[in-house]
Amino acid sequence: MKNILSVDDSASVRQMVSFTLRKAGYEVCEACDGRDALAKAGHSRFDMIITDLNMPNVDGIQMISAVRKLQGYAFTPILMLTTESHPEKKDAGRKAGATGWIVKPFNGDQLLAVVQKLVR
Numbered sequence: 001m002k003n004i005l006s007v008d009d010s011a012s013v014r015q016m017v018s019f020t021l022r023k024a025g026y027e028v029c030e031a032c033d034g035r036d037a038l039a040k041a042g043h044s045r046f047d048m049i050i051t052d053l054n055m056p057n058v059d060g061i062q063m064i065s066a067v068r069k070l071q072g073y074a075f076t077p078i079l080m081l082t083t084e085s086h087p088e089k090k091d092a093g094r095k096a097g098a099t100g101w102i103v104k105p106f107n108g109d110q111l112l113a114v115v116q117k118l119v120r
Contacts, residue, residue, distance in 0.1 A: 054082065081102050
């Protein structure tokens, strides 16, 4: 079973992502911000990370840069799931190592289609 880390400071967004992914057969771990996500990624292996951009403590772009330096995470798919749609933000996400970008609000089918494409 593929294990996905969902990172968002909004509990309701984490719950929606988790519900959608679990229903499709994925295992999901939740993190409340980038700092929490880095701690979890340092102790567990995830097949994919889905993260918000704007979060307290460590934001999504800082987290992606740090995750890319962790052993075993150089090629892990990382999907940004955020309200941000500015080209500069997307560019910064790509430079940090984001694999893809979905703008909130998202629909479950759209999220699953991207996850299934990226997680093999």
